[in-house]
Amino acid sequence: MEGKRQNPETYYLAVLFITAIAAIFYGILWTSKTIDYEAVIQQNIPGVTSIEKMIGAQRAYQVDAAGKKYYAVCDSAVGYQSRIEAMTIVNQEGLVEKVIITQQGETPIFFERLYTRKLFDQFKNLSVKEPVYLGGASGYSGYLNERQTNNYIDRVTGSTVSSHAVAEAVNKGTAYIASKCFNTRWSNPYDGYQFNRQDLAMMMIYIIALATAFIKKLVRLRIWILLASFGIMGFFVKKFVAASNLFSLITLQIPGLTNLGWYVLIGGTLGFIVLLGKNIYCAWICPFGAAQEVINKAAGFKSLGISPQVTKKLKLAAPTILWVAIMLGTFLGDYGTLDYQPF
Template sequence: MASKKRDLESYYLIVLFITAIAAIFYGIFWTNKTIDYEAVIQQNIPGVTSIEKMIGAQRAYQVDAEGKKYYAVCDSAVGYQSRIEAMTIVNQEGLVEKVIITQQGETPIFFERLYTGKLFDQFKNLSIKEPVYLGGASGYSGYLDERQTNNYIDRVTGSTVSSHAVAEAVNKGTAYIAAQFFHTRWSNPYDTYQFNRQDFTMTIIYIIALAAAFIKKLVRLRIWILLASFGIMGFFVKKFVAASNLFSLITLQMPGLTNLGWYVLIGGTLSFIVLLGKNIYCAWICPFGAAQEVINKVAGFKSLGISPQVTKKLKLAAPTILWAAVMLGTFLGDYGTLDYQPFSAFFLFKAVWVMWLMLPIFIFISLFISRFYCQFFCPVGFILNLLNRWRNNGVRVWKQMWNRIGYQRWNQWKNNKA
């Protein structure tokens, strides 16, 4: 009977996996919204009399309206979890008239801050004859730093990554218009490599975690390493591996190689699994996992015993919720539904109301069950552990095949020699 139940649970997971992958591919290839760019131009430029699409790979238009000439250009950049496409409208004097977002899939609660923070109003009347820099974003490419120019916008606090992506998309578009129609070329500051103090510190944490996973003596320092991860990754670096980050890999929504910090976070986490067969991120780096484990150890309460039967049922919660988020995202055409983890509430103090309700429950139960959220509800932990299991099973099968081939060749060699 037990084996039959295990089989049913396995079949259940297989069904979830197949239907989720089918939904993702359906959402990517068959439900992409077709944008009427000319209609967007007409809505944002009064008195349009003609719109001419420019020849070439760049999506750009020449527009006549009420005796004036305008240019509209679209380009994109990767934000926190999606590619953000912006249409920039430029007047005949070479000044930005308006920036309109045509496509994006960022977490709604964070992207909405760009509107409430009036980020887009700051682009008005900026010149396209020089780059648009980003103020208040130290360590990001295109950072204003101490440049003497009025051609900059200030990032919106709490949505720096999205602010940076919008500014980068606008800069890429205006660089094209400046070169084509205003005989001006400039070096794009958003093409420079960015590796700030946060990224450097995160790299150190990854190196320490890697060492701790192999050097047994460092296990005695586990509580201190977890505290370091909690403080540095959670409150200084403020970067976490989220389901939306992993989803961006499937949809190829990845930032350029200039964003080295992103590749340390995601590339480093996956490299541990691929090269070493260990999920080091969850065990040593994740700040929320560290918080739960430290809280449990400090509290010192007797652990609540959970029967193996209940544990097996609870283990289905993470894949089930993840599946529901994927399906809902496909239905709505917005995969911001994947961002339901408690990281933003716990470390950034911003989240939807449901997560504010769930966060204290997770923290309270972690007093009695170490890493309660990680064990039963975390989509990242489920995905990384699944990938790790597949990797190790694949390596084991490969070794068995290689040993069998080697044994057969050894026998052939002995027989031939005999």
């Protein structure tokens, strides 16, 4: 008996999948940028006469320049969609001279805010002998809260996650320099769990969406659930699943378990698909999809009567656009520029 013949769409999707995975691994293994850290040090410390790598696994250097001693240390933390690496330069008094970002793949428009709003200038003259806290970031690890200290920076509104990642990376580095060079040890506040109101609200939306898979009567409340998702995910939480999030997952740029919100967003979305075989995120959570459906119902648009054959072809548009996004990310060498919503 002749086996069942696969339709062309199946072969097409298989080709997209295989070439996309190949492109991602090519981007990871062969096009990654090599950083000349000693050159970065020379560009940011005037009059360098010697640079000596400090003993240990940490990327840290002792620098002599113009009769003074400096220390340069690199460490990283995961931001909204990428790992952010920061080099912190410390003077011989134990004060931060400068913070330089050596690698990052955040969405450009959001990360640029850190420069335009002078986040990095705030690190100047902060001490490595205590943590650098983050002001205005309630619910995040490292939050200043009511601590009586001047050793803090203020987060950049609209780029809180990236601000937090930079502060965390700097703290990892300064903790190392403090212990190795200034005989000072302190507990890193960024190692604590963070759980804020936005994370709680997002978790509630995911629980309600999960309930719709088992409680069919909730379909009657669909329009209200969509409105809640639109308001909470789009305006309060301000987080959604983008292609760059998936790329960061594939490339293992994953935050620690202390970042519970990230695991709710990404783990919950993919978990629904794997465990239930349903894309619940797209149907019940996505703020863009919710806005489209609510507008469609409010406007009273009627079905266009598109044939099943045409509908079947149109369903190939989403994976095709995602494939194009992956190829562009590989070509540009920066998946962070592709803040594209794949669902």
